[in-house]
Amino acid sequence: MNMRAEPPVGQKVRVxxxxxxxxxxxxxxxxxxxxxxxxxxxxxxxxxTPLTDIKxxxxxxxxLIEGGVANAENVEVLREFRRQCKVLVAVGACxxxxxxxxxxxxxxxxxxxxxxxVHGMGLVNPGIPDDPELPLLxxxxxxxxxxxxxxxFLPGCPPSADAIxxxxxxxxEGGALHLTWAQLRYD
Amino acid sequence: MSNDQQxxxxxxDGRRIPFTPGQTIMDAALxxxxxxxxxCHKPGYAPHGSCRVCVVRADGRELSACTAPAAADMSVxxxxxxxxxxxxxxxxxxxxxGNHVCPACEASGNCTLQAVAYHCGMLTPRFxxxxxxxxxxxxxxxxxxxxxxxxxxxLCVRASRDHDGKRVFAVSGRGITSKLIVDAPSGRLxxxxxxxxxxxAHVCPVGAILPRDEAFRVxxxxxxxxxxxxxxxxxVALDPDAEVLAADAESxxxx
Numbered sequence: 001m002n003m004r005a006e007p008p009v010g011q012k013v014r015v016x017x018x019x020x021x022x023x024x025x026x027x028x029x030x031x032x033x034x035x036x037x038x039x040x041x042x043x044x045x046x047x048x049t050p051l052t053d054i055k056x057x058x059x060x061x062x063x064l065i066e067g068g069v070a071n072a073e074n075v076e077v078l079r080e081f082r083r084q085c086k087v088l089v090a091v092g093a094c095x096x097x098x099x100x101x102x103x104x105x106x107x108x109x110x111x112x113x114x115x116x117x118v119h120g121m122g123l124v125n126p127g128i129p130d131d132p133e134l135p136l137l138x139x140x141x142x143x144x145x146x147x148x149x150x151x152x153f154l155p156g157c158p159p160s161a162d163a164i165x166x167x168x169x170x171x172x173e174g175g176a177l178h179l180t181w182a183q184l185r186y187d
Numbered sequence: 188m189s190n191d192q193q194x195x196x197x198x199x200d201g202r203r204i205p206f207t208p209g210q211t212i213m214d215a216a217l218x219x220x221x222x223x224x225x226x227c228h229k230p231g232y233a234p235h236g237s238c239r240v241c242v243v244r245a246d247g248r249e250l251s252a253c254t255a256p257a258a259a260d261m262s263v264x265x266x267x268x269x270x271x272x273x274x275x276x277x278x279x280x281x282x283x284x285g286n287h288v289c290p291a292c293e294a295s296g297n298c299t300l301q302a303v304a305y306h307c308g309m310l311t312p313r314f315x316x317x318x319x320x321x322x323x324x325x326x327x328x329x330x331x332x333x334x335x336x337x338x339x340x341x342l343c344v345r346a347s348r349d350h351d352g353k354r355v356f357a358v359s360g361r362g363i364t365s366k367l368i369v370d371a372p373s374g375r376l377x378x379x380x381x382x383x384x385x386x387x388a389h390v391c392p393v394g395a396i397l398p399r400d401e402a403f404r405v406x407x408x409x410x411x412x413x414x415x416x417x418x419x420x421x422x423v424a425l426d427p428d429a430e431v432l433a434a435d436a437e438s439x440x441x442x
Contacts, residue, residue, distance in 0.1 A: 093290050096311050097282075098318070100291050105318040106335075146315055153311035157290035177310065181416055184305050186289035187296065 017049035022067025029158035073135035195259035222418035227340035282312035286335040294394030296410025302417035326377030337395040346387035
């Protein structure tokens with residue numbers, strides 16, 4: 001498969017990725033495209049991603065977001081991605097719907113924290129962490145489109161490498177995302 | 188008059204569909220082996236008209252194929268872009284209304300809601316998620332009832348009433364608070380005469396009525412809707428054209 005839309009000569013497409021309330025499974029699925037990554041890196045440069053050491057995000061053509069929005073830092077990072085990225089993509093069930101982490105929405109946050117840090121079994125030094133360095137949890141987990149505008153949605157838990165390849169092709173060509181029946185999965 | 192002369196036809200996406208008076212558009216299409224997406228409809232059950240996924244345009248008007256009677260020489264559009272978009276919007280409302288966490292659901296791969304959403308090319312529920320907090324009823328020894336996945340199609344209501352003769356289920360409440368209830372003073376499924384052998388235990392098109400101890404037994408790739416799209420393995424009698432679809436299913440562009 002080839003990406004038909006070549007960027008201007010000497011100018012690569014700049015891509016950033018982030019995992020918010022994600023499990024890094026979508027990033028693993030990106031790596032699952034195997035040797036096609038070699039084709040990819042000839043056409044794109046990576047900005048801030050968990051795969052590079054870049055700490056702050058610069059202007060990018062494409063941002064891929066894995067994971068829903070579960071805490072204050074997720075909100076901050078997501079808004080920064082929206083500011084810096086021309087095209088923003090919700091990758092995977094968590095970013096698209098909230099996913100499995102959003103199952104905590106059926107329990108009040110106080111009870112979640114209590115179970116994990118105060119009255120859960122086997123706790124040695126109980127107490128809810130309260131250092132200001134730690135981001136506060138939101139009362140509910142949200143899909144990213146409830147916080148910022150999203151240009152593309154790619155479902156799947158995780159999306160297959162083929163589906164991610166279809167997405168990259170669509171984005172780089174500036175067209176609609178077309179998934180085949182075999183590529184469209186929510187699970 | 189011979190039987191042939193009594194049979195009229197209408198067109199569905201340009202294709203002639205024969206029907207007998209009294210048949211709905213859905214009845215006639217399914218009998219002819221043509222799939223119209225549907226959730227609350229099931230052949231052999233009284234039409235319900237609640238899910239609206241079977242919306243078609245007949246002679247310029249949008250209506251539900253499962254309740255609209257077929258008429259001679261009617262022109263019906265189904266698999267066209269704007270009707271598909273209406274269906275996706277209806278599916279998005281259903282997905283955003285409940286907690287449809289497919290990655291954690293035992294029904295994934297065997298779920299008609301999911302399969303129809305694949306067929307219609309839904310990429311996202313789009314709307315703000317409602318995240319309902321409805322209690323799960325695990326009081327029955329053989330079946331679990333998860334109200335957070337229920338789409339109120341009332342197939343279980345109709346199955347229990349019309350096929351099992353039990354009237355275990357009903358839908359109660361108004362508006363967004365409408366919910367499936369069971370006929371027991373306690374309101375618990377375990378306190379009814381519901382049985383895992385009932386028809387009502389097997390008609391749920393989603394993961395709301397789940398048999399116990401059967402979870403995740405079928406490997407991924409071999410589940411009902413892994414093998415072929417719902418348009419082929421739904422309740423449609425396969426016809427020669429459907430076989431052509433089968434060959435193309437892997438590469439069929441949906442979204």
